[in-house]
Amino acid sequence: MLAGGCDSPVRSGWSIGEPMFVPRTAHGAYVFDERGRRFVDYVMAYGPLLFGHTHSALTTGLDELVRDGFVWGATHVEEVRLAERIRGYLPSMQRLRFVTTGSEAAMSAVRVARAFTKRDLVLKFAGNYHGHFDLALLDAGASAQTSDARRSGIPDGVMRDVAVARYNDLDSVDALLRDREGTLAAILVEPICANMGYVAPLPGFIEGLRERCDRFGALLVFDEVITWLRLGVCGAQGRLGVAPDLTVVGKIMGGGAPIAAFGGREDVMAVLAPDGGVFTGGTHAGNPFCVGMAHRVLDLLETHPEYYTQMSALAKRLAEDIRTIFAERGLPYAVVQHESIVDFKFRAGEPNRNYDDARAADKGLHATYYRAMLERGVLLPPSQNEVMFLSTAHTIEDIDETLTAIAQALSA
Template sequence: MDRSAALYARARRAVASGVNSPIRHYDPYPFFAERARGGAVWDADGRRYVDLCGAYGAMLLGHRNAAVMAAVSAQLRRGTLYCMPTAAETELSELISRDYPSMRRVRLVNTGLEATMAAIRLARGHTGRTKVVKFDGCYHGAHDYALVRAGSGVAHYGLADSAGSLRAAARETRVARYNDGASLERAMGDDVAAVIIEPVMANMGVIPPRRGFLRRVARAARSHGALLIFDETVTGYRLGRGGAQGEYGVMPDITTLGKALGGGLPIAALGGRRDVMDSLAPAGPVYEASTFAGNPVSVAAATASVREVRRLGPKMYPRLERECAALAARVSDAASSRGLPHTVNRAASMFQVFFSASPVTDRDSAMASDRALFARLAAGLRSRGVFVPPSQFEAAFLCHAHTQADLSRVALAYEAAMGALAP
């Protein structure tokens, strides 16, 4: 028995379901991570994997980026938590506002969940309306406001929502089809506080918006007096320094950031129009609070990470885009040459393969792909030293630290793993 198997057996007795987030489980048991560096992670048995999960997109710069590590070490010597304002929080917020001009004022929180939950409450509090429109398959974190027809682990485990989440919250939520403007129009009304969207859907695999779709979403929100929330938890600092709003040229009223913002430490942010953000307490009536918000260690990591992204970005983003396009093409060729019907979707440095002959443009088309085959592909990749998220409804991410050797290993692993799937 390898060490991961033994560790999992032990975890099952102490840790609920054996894992601290559902998507970390896969059959027969997940490998247990021991350390990580650059673009790789090592398991408890000392095996090295090229890491295409990248902490679900958080590790844009790779594991243990030197600048991030130095900033964290320096902060550890000055203290880990004050619960008093710091100059560093202001500096990070200023950097964010410069990269995301729509985020005129920023509030720092700890997770994507907190950011979208606060953004939705803020939209309701600011507009005095209650309905929220979301898109089928978009995932915005594990809270009641957003656990309606969500992607990610919710779709993976075949749950429509979550037991225990409030029916009343679900009743206040209308669901539109992604990439379908007419379906959005049907969901809209003058009772809608906010439209919330992942500008590139990254929780049903990767599903980019059709040309003009995000503009249409913005128009629909505006014409009904609703606020537009871009959930850029995944796309922020990932598609480019200015996220999806920078790439697609559509400005939301409220934005949420997380994952790649923090360089691997827990931090997220919401920000938006000045008048909207001023509705947050204590200036305004919408309550949002957290003991750990703006904690100095995460702020130090995020500030260092954002500075690194600003320094490296002009070369890093085009290179990641080229590398990811080349890899996606090889993955597609590998599937074609083995007679496997498939679609590969990509946006910037993230991609996903679906075993489906039809284009994947929304939740329904993603659900129609052969997920059992995907699970076999992910297992085949693991056995060849490449770790991809174990679910069809996540994305594979390239990072700045992947070497050319890592990338060729990944391409060869996909080719061999596809070969083993061939009918």
């Protein structure tokens, strides 16, 4: 009944030619299939489940959140309080607006940037993913492999106003912008990337984007839909020490409920109606239930500062032991770990720096490995563009079980 059998193609297993994994239930760090088999889950719903599947602070007492109504179609006190809390962590978000998904947030940020600069050109990066609105799909990472944009419903007019550069390559940025600097509205980037596997920005790359935006009168837009709260409460911008003009957040902030936000400089966000002439809005924008869930997520992180160190320690152990397993077998793959993210690809050499590196990984080997891990009770993301996400629910026993499965899968 569902088109293509799913609501999001990555779930279909299309990237590896595998049947779709259909969970029946989930608990903590585990998902269970139709037959009740248990799998240690590293997909974590593609990012939102920082606390695992069923943290009691997010799955109990939910009637409290709807006691006064589920959706109001009106601005409410908790929504304003949430905006203030977010600004406390991300001071660059001087003004923000809530939406429902990361796609909507990124699309809205681009519109705001174009309206503010009165320009059209957006520069983005191959292998970054910003959702499924038209320009974001060009050479996108994650599961959005629409190599032939013309056959994918993206009008020519949209493609004219997008430039797709190589991540970590300022020369490619400069080459694409030559003679077009005056038309650049925004550079849209995942400041730390997790949609072509994990790719860290090289020293100076993000600073270089900031400098070019300033020089050309364009806006720098950080897509922190994965990184905010995954990499701490101050996100990638806190870690890199670079302030964007606009930021997009989502995923973890809803604790499983759909809520996202975009925001940034007060003067820039002033283009939005009713102050300015740019429209964004939605029936579920600032939905009270989702806002309540987001407060619970921030409450949890504030009362459990140890969560981040706990996840990092487990992820570090997982990454180090995978390195040992590779070394014992003479396998030349780089393992990367950043806080609760662990990743490796079947490509010899240094960690990935851009989408060309990511695409060079051995797809057949990945598919075989995915299958061998599934047989051993570990659920990995099917696409090589994704990473392993740990959660606060993962334990040292889960890590040990995973390492045994990896060693056996590689031998097999």
